[in-house]
Amino acid sequence: MTHPSTTGPAPVLALRDVSKSFGAVRALRDVSLELFPGEVHALAGENGAGKSTLIKTLAGVHRPDSGQVLLDGAPVAFHGPGDARDAGIAVIYQEPTLFPDLSIAENIFMGRRPRRSLGRIDHKATHAATLALMRRLDVQLDPDRPARGLSIADQQIVEIAKALSFDARVLIMDEPTAALTGSEVARLFNVVRTLREQGAAVLFISHRLEEIFQICERVTTLRDGAWIASEPLAGMTEDDLVRRMVGRDLDELYPKQDVVPGEVALSVRRLTREGVFTDVSFEVRRGEIVGLAGLVGAGRTEVARAVFGVDRWDAGEVSVGGKALVNGAPSTAMAAGLALVPEDRRAQGLVMDMSIERNIGLTGLRTTVKAGLMDRGAERSRSLDWAVKLQVKYARIADAVSTLSGGNQQKVVLAKWLATRPDVLIVDEPTRGIDVGTKAEVHRLLSELAADGVAVLMISSDLPEVLGMADRVLVMHEGRLTAEIPRSEATEETVMAAATGRAAA
Amino acid sequence: MTVTTPEQAPVAEVPKEGATRLVDRVFKMRELAILIVFLVMIAVTQAGNSEFLTEQGIKDLLLNATILVLVAVGQSLVVITRNVDLSVGSTLGITAFAAGTYLQGGGDPVVAVVLAVLLGVGFGLLNGLLVSLGQVPALVVTLGTLYIIRGIDSIWVGSRQITAADLPDGFVDFGSGGVSAVPYLALIALAVLVATAYYLKHYGSGRELYALGSNPEAARLAGIPVRKRILAAYTFCGAVTGLAGAMYLARFGNVDSGTGSGYELTVVSAVVVGGVVFTGGSGSVYGAALGAMLLTSINSVLPALGVSSVWVLAINGILLILAIAVDRIVALRVASALKKRNARHA
Numbered sequence: 001m002t003h004p005s006t007t008g009p010a011p012v013l014a015l016r017d018v019s020k021s022f023g024a025v026r027a028l029r030d031v032s033l034e035l036f037p038g039e040v041h042a043l044a045g046e047n048g049a050g051k052s053t054l055i056k057t058l059a060g061v062h063r064p065d066s067g068q069v070l071l072d073g074a075p076v077a078f079h080g081p082g083d084a085r086d087a088g089i090a091v092i093y094q095e096p097t098l099f100p101d102l103s104i105a106e107n108i109f110m111g112r113r114p115r116r117s118l119g120r121i122d123h124k125a126t127h128a129a130t131l132a133l134m135r136r137l138d139v140q141l142d143p144d145r146p147a148r149g150l151s152i153a154d155q156q157i158v159e160i161a162k163a164l165s166f167d168a169r170v171l172i173m174d175e176p177t178a179a180l181t182g183s184e185v186a187r188l189f190n191v192v193r194t195l196r197e198q199g200a201a202v203l204f205i206s207h208r209l210e211e212i213f214q215i216c217e218r219v220t221t222l223r224d225g226a227w228i229a230s231e232p233l234a235g236m237t238e239d240d241l242v243r244r245m246v247g248r249d250l251d252e253l254y255p256k257q258d259v260v261p262g263e264v265a266l267s268v269r270r271l272t273r274e275g276v277f278t279d280v281s282f283e284v285r286r287g288e289i290v291g292l293a294g295l296v297g298a299g300r301t302e303v304a305r306a307v308f309g310v311d312r313w314d315a316g317e318v319s320v321g322g323k324a325l326v327n328g329a330p331s332t333a334m335a336a337g338l339a340l341v342p343e344d345r346r347a348q349g350l351v352m353d354m355s356i357e358r359n360i361g362l363t364g365l366r367t368t369v370k371a372g373l374m375d376r377g378a379e380r381s382r383s384l385d386w387a388v389k390l391q392v393k394y395a396r397i398a399d400a401v402s403t404l405s406g407g408n409q410q411k412v413v414l415a416k417w418l419a420t421r422p423d424v425l426i427v428d429e430p431t432r433g434i435d436v437g438t439k440a441e442v443h444r445l446l447s448e449l450a451a452d453g454v455a456v457l458m459i460s461s462d463l464p465e466v467l468g469m470a471d472r473v474l475v476m477h478e479g480r481l482t483a484e485i486p487r488s489e490a491t492e493e494t495v496m497a498a499a500t501g502r503a504a505a
Numbered sequence: 506m507t508v509t510t511p512e513q514a515p516v517a518e519v520p521k522e523g524a525t526r527l528v529d530r531v532f533k534m535r536e537l538a539i540l541i542v543f544l545v546m547i548a549v550t551q552a553g554n555s556e557f558l559t560e561q562g563i564k565d566l567l568l569n570a571t572i573l574v575l576v577a578v579g580q581s582l583v584v585i586t587r588n589v590d591l592s593v594g595s596t597l598g599i600t601a602f603a604a605g606t607y608l609q610g611g612g613d614p615v616v617a618v619v620l621a622v623l624l625g626v627g628f629g630l631l632n633g634l635l636v637s638l639g640q641v642p643a644l645v646v647t648l649g650t651l652y653i654i655r656g657i658d659s660i661w662v663g664s665r666q667i668t669a670a671d672l673p674d675g676f677v678d679f680g681s682g683g684v685s686a687v688p689y690l691a692l693i694a695l696a697v698l699v700a701t702a703y704y705l706k707h708y709g710s711g712r713e714l715y716a717l718g719s720n721p722e723a724a725r726l727a728g729i730p731v732r733k734r735i736l737a738a739y740t741f742c743g744a745v746t747g748l749a750g751a752m753y754l755a756r757f758g759n760v761d762s763g764t765g766s767g768y769e770l771t772v773v774s775a776v777v778v779g780g781v782v783f784t785g786g787s788g789s790v791y792g793a794a795l796g797a798m799l800l801t802s803i804n805s806v807l808p809a810l811g812v813s814s815v816w817v818l819a820i821n822g823i824l825l826i827l828a829i830a831v832d833r834i835v836a837l838r839v840a841s842a843l844k845k846r847n848a849r850h851a
């Protein structure tokens with residue numbers, strides 16, 4: 001646990017013995033961290049370890065309960081995010097923080113717009129500066145387009161552009177890559193390298209360990225709010241890092257149990273939604289985990305939404321347990337035993353301001369309503385049951401879901417749907433943006449469900465996850481199912497070939 | 506995803522996306538639609554009753570709209586920040602009476618107007634402080650101040666009344682005078698309207714009002730002084746309401762303890778009909794002003810067409826619901842159009 005020799009440059013930004021609590025939750029305990037000019041520093045830790053809290057402390061959002069923030073070696077007290085920004089600290093938060101009603105250009109330059117005479121905004125210069133940033137990131141987004149309706153990845157790109165829009169001495173990124181594709185990540189890393197060469201300090205959080213090893217020189221690990229180590233990455237292996245994060249050897253990440261598939265639980269026949277996907281047919285049997293792979297935008301999520309009835313289909317049929325489903329009727333799909341855990345848990349899966357208990361309870365209103373009134377006791381015990389089963393980490397079950405870390409939010413979404421005791425479970429990107437420890441738990445859970453006879457359809461862009469968990473892999477390319485590969489033949493090469501449309505027909 | 510493939514040369518200028526143009530058009534259309542409804546209504550009335558658009562007719566139409574336009578402009582700023590000010594009716598009443606009392610005692614008209622505005626600023630500050638400091642929804646806070654201000658007004662005014670006879674002639678003449686068909690009061694309201702619209706578009710703090718109505722949490726993270734901005738919006742709303750109070754006095758000359766009660770609902774209707782979204786972040790003061798014009802002219806149109814004025818309230822209600830329905834449908838359309846864009850880029 002060595003710090004670099006003190007003869008080098010002084011840290012631009014540092015934390016010294018910082019603690020921060022939210023009620024009973026001690027999010028940070030005596031944490032120290034030093035960021036040097038020209039280094040890319042990783043911050044590692046499981047969900048809930050306190051990474052986002054640390055970042056918000058550096059960014060002036062939270063004030064430490066004790067300890068100090070040091071800027072160029074001198075203690076500072078940021079009175080708000082504006083102060084930190086003025087000190088040259090740019091932050092990309094985990095949750096996109098855009099203004100849906102304002103244009104992309106305004107979003108990027110909010111608070112620091114180019115001015116012309118009489119203090120007026122220079123709209124032209126703002127537009128031009130935005131275009132320049134877009135070019136630097138090599139993306140095509142119209143600066144005048146409102147942020148409303150942007151895909152998660154595009155939102156993230158706007159966030160990155162925002163952070164780059166001023167000459168930051170410190171760039172802090174909280175899981176910026178969670179929603180990005182490979183080429184976008186590569187582009188982001190190029191920008192990060194340029195900044196590093198210009199002498200900026202970068203603090204980087206990612207759950208993709210290979211990214212940490214690719215771009216960072218040093219890593220600080222947190223566990224349960226406590227500082228574990230700050231050390232150079234050279235010479236470390238991914239396993240070393242995981243051990244620091246979880247404090248134990250990780251059980252197998254893909255605990256797939258072998259099962260003999262039962263009868264057909266979900267059958268999709270020639271399903272078509274015009275302009276979105278065409279002629280999609282497949283079956284999922286009881287006890288099976290079927291992976292649905294493909295590039296982002298191949299139409300996988302759209303198929304799942306149509307099957308569940310959120311979107312209508314134009315042709316084809318869907319049946320669950322031999323019974324045909326009604327087109328565009330999620331309630332009948334639920335009644336038939338189908339459950340869908342959506343991709344974007346913030347927008348579709350959870351009511352963020354509602355309690356954990358009530359979020360889990362939402363799907364069970366039918367069973368917990370007596371004579372038209374909610375039976376709160378029944379709801380609470382049912383929710384507690386599932387929260388415990390899934391080992392959700394929370395202070396009180398009555399706390400708002402928004403106070404949970406990403407992985408624990410994902411568990412709440414899962415709990416909400418598992419509480420309906422589905423026969424068929426569709427999960428869309430079940431482990432996106434969650435840490436390895438929680439990821440392994442989610443995998444174990446899916447595996448157990450399958451062993452209990454649930455048919456699982458798992459949409460995932462995480463190839464090792466698909467290969468590790470699925471009995472069969474379906475691959476989509478541009479709205480069509482291009483391959484069905486049994487577990488024994490599924491490799492990165494075969495799946496990617498089908499996903500990019502290179503497979504032999 | 507809207508990403509260029511590496512072999513594509515970076516383009517100098519991103520062509521305006523169809524989606525942007527669509528959204529632009531929709532928002533321009535929103536104001537255009539009210540303008541068209543307004544003009545059609547006036548045209549139909551004129552066709553049915555050729556006496557309607559005489560010089561005096563136009564003047565009355567404008568005079569009636571002026572005060573509502575002014576208060577609607579102030580209210581828009583508050584609504585844009587995802588708040589609301591329900592106390593405007595009470596503020597209007599008390600500022601009008603204060604200005605009247607001062608003038609009754611032989612005061613100077615200009616000082617009277619300043620007095621009304623300052624009193625309005627005071628109540629605006631009170632609302633703004635309560636809303637931005639307390640964690641209580643604006644609806645509840647300003648419902649409270651609505652009653653408090655009205656209560657103070659009732660105790661102070663009692664059964665007293667101010668009539669035009671108590672006021673200086675110049676003041677009353679100014680209230681009904683104008684440049685041919687355009688009343689002076691309407692010109693003042695127009696000046697406030699244009700200045701506010703310009704401020705909202707061209708000044709950082711104006712854009713920040715939209716930002717914090719659009720996403721309050723993000724506004725905080727962007728370092729926007731949220732409380733200060735909300736306080737400013739309420740203060741501005743109070744100030745123009747005070748100005749409107751003085752103008753009410755000049756126009757009608759008649760003020761008692763009941764003046765302005767129930768006015769807040771008309772104001773909020775005008776703002777919403779004018780396309781300022783109640784959940785904040787979008788809309789324009791021009792839209793709100795048009796909404797105010799539309800609502801007040803119904804009052805003149807119906808009698809001119811020989812329809813009983815008992816219909817006025819019902820028609821206002823229908824307009825309001827229509828406006829909300831249209832906004833909702835348009836919002837859904839726009840959202841799906843933007844989504845389709847994204848999908849096609851993928």
Ligand SMILES: Nc1ncnc2c1ncn2[C@@H]1O[C@H](COP(=O)(O)OP(=O)(O)O)[C@@H](O)[C@H]1O
Binds near residue numbers: 022051052404
């Ligand atoms: N605003 C808040 N209120 C209450 N608890 C919070 C808040 N922010 C974070 N926490 C809690 O603090 C702990 C650390 O969270 P966080 O910093 O988000 O972790 P990470 O980013 O490493 O996943 C978690 O237990 C989380 O529930």
Ligand SMILES: [Mg+2]
Binds near residue numbers: 405
């Ligand atoms: Mg986090």
